[in-house]
Amino acid sequence: MLITFSFTRLAVQVRRWFEIGPDATTERGARVELLLLDPQPHRGSESAAQRLVVDTPFWRADLFDRTDRPGAWAAAHVHPHFDGVEPSDRVFSPGLTTDPWGWLTEQLSHPGERLRDAGLDPAVAGDDLDDLRTEVPHIVGAARRFGPEQPMTRDDDFHLTRDAAERVRRMLTLIPPGVGYDREELRPWLEQRP
Template sequence: MHHAFVFNEVAVLVRHWFEIDLGDSHMEHGARVEVRLVSPQPRRGTESAAQVITVDQPVWRADLFDRLDGTPGAFQAAHFHPHFVGVEPCPRHWAEQVKAAPWDWLHTQLSDVADIVSTAGLELNDPITANEQVGAEVNVIVAAAQTRAATQCRSKQQCYAWTRDAQVSVHTMLDTLARPDLLDRDRVSPWVMV
């Protein structure tokens, strides 16, 4: 399940995410926030016709994650990806503020979405308007992300309900684990049983 905030040139997607570390099989989950570009589409139909909205090219991602084997709400695995190479995120970037004050950090980052896009090596046609539009909704976006925090997901069933669309991704993770013997098979059982 995604929350999508779509503006003229950018969109901010918010969801809960579940991830298995491929190296040691520890698990992480929490709020994932992505900035993507909105691709212009040709106008269709009459003045009242529904229009195509395409939100595809990823620009930036924040993963405000807890480790399942850690302290809830400690954001031990919180990180961000300041750019993408095609559809693949760059390596994780760690910043103390992301762990210490993730919601304040997220608010600050999204308040200058034009800088996020520029830092990722891309351009907006109207960066001032993008900042105004996202800035006007930044409190709502951060509040949506807080509803998908790890502390709001209190069971494997709830985590699965929020991430069932990621079934293929979870199976890809399971198939590429370096240490499958360390995997908490009970925790991943909802994704495996389907």
């Protein structure tokens, strides 16, 4: 499931995320991504449905916990910018692990700074900066719904992240030979096909 808050040029995507690292540890929680909407020409009549293209990521917060250390927010990190569609390296912050939801609220309350940190001119988003700030409580509320502290079974997690099955299979190719992982825990993602 993916929840998108879209404005005129800014969008915020919130979702549950699941991944497995090269050391075979699994991480779960909320992913919050800031993106730009690509302007689209009007199509059809004045009543026609319009195309919404959300395609330029510039900031991502992964409010994750490791399943081997629940409650420690040990995998919570931020990607402060992107190179095209590829995120920058993970940046860990004591503020993020101490008070993840307060940290997220603070970060989203300053979207102009997030744009600047990503090397973009905040003017590209115009009036959206104020509009996004107004919606921060709703965005953080949606993210909390997907947070790692929410009790979920493997099947609950899969239901919300089944679109990531291809990515999970790619992550498994990064695990070195001889490093074991729980195939049964990953079975739904491994069996899911497009």
